[in-house]
Amino acid sequence: MKKSQSAKPHRTANETPAADPKTESPPTVDETMPVASPLSVVETAIYVDDLDAAEDFYQRVLGLRVVGKVAHRHVFFQVGESDVLLAFNPVTTLTGDTPHGATGPGHFALGIEMQALHAWRQRLRTLGVAIEAEVEWPAGGKSIYFRDPAGNSVELVTPGVWRLPSGW
Amino acid sequence: MKKSQSAKPHRTANETPAADPKTESPPTVDETMPVASPLSVVETAIYVDDLDAAEDFYQRVLGLRVVGKVAHRHVFFQVGESDVLLAFNPVTTLTGDTPHGATGPGHFALGIEMQALHAWRQRLRTLGVAIEAEVEWPAGGKSIYFRDPAGNSVELVTPGVWRLPSGW
Numbered sequence: 017m018k019k020s021q022s023a024k025p026h027r028t029a030n031e032t033p034a035a036d037p038k039t040e041s042p043p044t045v046d047e048t049m050p051v052a053s054p055l056s057v058v059e060t061a062i063y064v065d066d067l068d069a070a071e072d073f074y075q076r077v078l079g080l081r082v083v084g085k086v087a088h089r090h091v092f093f094q095v096g097e098s099d100v101l102l103a104f105n106p107v108t109t110l111t112g113d114t115p116h117g118a119t120g121p122g123h124f125a126l127g128i129e130m131q132a133l134h135a136w137r138q139r140l141r142t143l144g145v146a147i148e149a150e151v152e153w154p155a156g157g158k159s160i161y162f163r164d165p166a167g168n169s170v171e172l173v174t175p176g177v178w179r180l181p182s183g184w
Numbered sequence: 185m186k187k188s189q190s191a192k193p194h195r196t197a198n199e200t201p202a203a204d205p206k207t208e209s210p211p212t213v214d215e216t217m218p219v220a221s222p223l224s225v226v227e228t229a230i231y232v233d234d235l236d237a238a239e240d241f242y243q244r245v246l247g248l249r250v251v252g253k254v255a256h257r258h259v260f261f262q263v264g265e266s267d268v269l270l271a272f273n274p275v276t277t278l279t280g281d282t283p284h285g286a287t288g289p290g291h292f293a294l295g296i297e298m299q300a301l302h303a304w305r306q307r308l309r310t311l312g313v314a315i316e317a318e319v320e321w322p323a324g325g326k327s328i329y330f331r332d333p334a335g336n337s338v339e340l341v342t343p344g345v346w347r348l349p350s351g352w
Contacts, residue, residue, distance in 0.1 A: 051303045053247040054294035057267040058341055058352045060228040061291040079221040083346065098266075098350030099225040106288065114317050114329045116337040118286035120274065123229040126222035135219045149282050161282045169284040173226055178251065182266030184226045 061102040062122045063109075064166035067091050070103040073164050077143050078126070095126060125159070125171035127184050133158060136172055153177045157184075224266060230290045231274040232334035235259050238271040241333050245311050246294070263294060293327070293339035295352050301326055304340055321345045325352075 064070040071091045074080045080101065084092035089108040093101045101124070106117025128136060140147055140162055148169075149161040156176030164170050175183035232238040239259045242248045248269065252260035257276040261269045269292070274285025296304060308315055308330055316337075317329040324344030332338050343351035 051247065051307050052297060052300045053264070054296055054340065055264040056295045056350075056352075057225065057228045057263050057269060057292055058295040058346070059291075059293035059339065060225045063286070063288075063290075079219065094346070094348065095225050096221070096223040098348055098352060100346055100348070100352075101225060102291070104291075109291075110288070114291075114337050114339075116289040116291040118231065118288035118290050120231075120278070120286035120288075121284040122231075122286050122290070123227075123270070123272075123277075123282075123284040124225055125227035127224045127226040128222055129220060132220045139219050169282050171227065171282075172222065178226070178262070178268055180262065180266055180268070182224075184224075184266060184268075 056098060058098070059100045059102055060124050061104055061116070062124065062164070062166070062168050063106040063118050064103050064164070064168070065105070066165060067103065067105055069165035074101065074103065077140070077145060078170075121163075121167045121169055123169040123171070125173045128172050128174060130158070130174040130176075133160070133172070133174055136160065155179060226266070227268045227270055228292050229270040229272055229284070230292065230332070230334070230336050231277075231286050232271050232332070232336070233273070234333060235271065235273055237333035242269065242271065245308070245313060246338075289331075289335045289337055291337040291339070293341045296340045296342060298326070298342040298344075301328070301340070301342055304328065323347060 067088070067090070071082060074093050075082055080093035080095055082091060083094045083100065084090065088105060090102060090104045095101050104117060106119060109115065110117035137147065137160060145162050147160050147162050151159045153159070153176065157174045159171050159173045159177070161169060161171050173184065178184055235256070235258070239250060242261050243250055248261035248263055250259060251262045251268065252258065256273060258270060258272045263269050272285060274287060277283065278285035305315065305328060313330050315328050315330050319327045321327070321344065325342045327339050327341045327345070329337060329339050341352065346352055
């Protein structure tokens, strides 16, 4: 994956206060109305053909805690203090009020500290998870890539790649 | 989407220090070796058929800053201080060293403050983005769902749903 080196550690400009939700009559709104930008990606979805295999992999291999589970539909995992990884069976989620569900290998990246990279590399090898690629990014930071049981491309990434305020 | 109410605001147990990467000889590793859990989801990928439409939508409608762009391949957006949303053309990304690329509607959720919810609802309506569903979660928190131009299910979610340490 080619990543841009143009990121700067600044927030977007349109983070002025949002409208007061307690106001009875909605304020006049136009396209340029300032609305606070989204603060984070809270939930990331992947799609898997075998929920049990996904639960075993993300819990046992990656050490994520299961925070939700419905048989034949999904298993959810907490990542750190602020994120949730949602693993769905797309056959089930393509029906419902807000249908979604994809086929083919997806991708996401989990943040780890640089000093944990070596231990992760060793751990994956010990557990028989093949490392598909390792990348050292021009701006700094390193990534290792491997597959989950469904074939999704999982990346572990250290700080430095994106020059975000968070360090990543 | 059904979400679990079982989440607790505690970190996972295996966050002991990782091995020192400067050690010349790798330490003895077994499956139970403590490795620091991933700290966050840094990158979330979605797949789109029209990168220009995705760029317009996520930049103009959702206020995200473009931090990377390669014609016919991808456009990347910064979300808040710590996350990156990656929009890929799956036709292009299914070739390469770490191939990935899905078809069908994906899903992810962006975090917003509760006091911004009303302004977001109004903004989407003003810009002609149909709100597909609104959900008030039993544990607290609200979500609104809509589609990006590629058909991906985008959710704006307020704190309270997952009982994460972050508030979300």
